[in-house]
Amino acid sequence: MKIKKMTTADVLPIRHQVLWPDKSPSFCEVKGDDSAIHYGVFNDNKLVCVASVFIYENEARLRKFATLPEYQGQGMGTKAIVHIINDLKRNNINYFWCDARTSAYSFYKKLGFNVDGGEFYKSGVSYFKMSISW
Template sequence: MQIRLITPEATLPIRHRVLWPSKSIEFCQVKEDDSGLHFGAFENDVLLCVASVFITGTEARLRKFATLHEHQGRGIGTQMIEHIIEYLKQQGVTYFWCDARESAQEFYARFNMQTQGERFYKSGEPYFKMSIELES
């Protein structure tokens, strides 16, 4: 598997298919996409997983992280988050956070991300903010 930077447009089919299949593809875009970093995990040059990161100062936010359903459970997402965390440390980022779907809390907890605050909803889906302090 290879993880590399990709264009915002390359993330859209997987974001749409995995995260919001009942919504329009435009719903899967983030207005800040052009200023973010977009990572793609490839196997045999086939894109299987995407993640977008938005850095502000020493803080980074993960958004629109998705692995194709048929490839989940193979460690691809784990490798992606590990890659992103290492990348962020190299960039001097000290705080990494995301709005995690409630169903994904255990996944993020594996990276020592802690739940912050109360459950909230986006388009009917329950979420929690999760974060971790990064050390260089």
């Protein structure tokens, strides 16, 4: 497994396939993609997981984190988040948050994220804001 920084164009196909397959590919683009840090996780030279991190002063937001279904539950996402947190720490960023799909709640909880507020919905999908700081 290898993790490397990518371009927006590189991460969009997996974002679309995993997160919003019933929407147009452009629905998976977000404001600020051009200045975000995009990570890709490779397994045997195949891109299997993507994550985009948006930096705002001393905090960072995880957006559009997706792992191909056949690779979920194999530790790819966990390794990606740990890698990202280590990068953030090296850059003196001490607060990391995301809008976590309710279906991924336990994944983030295991990594030390806490819930900030109640459940909410975006495009018919339920979420919790979750964060971690150090």
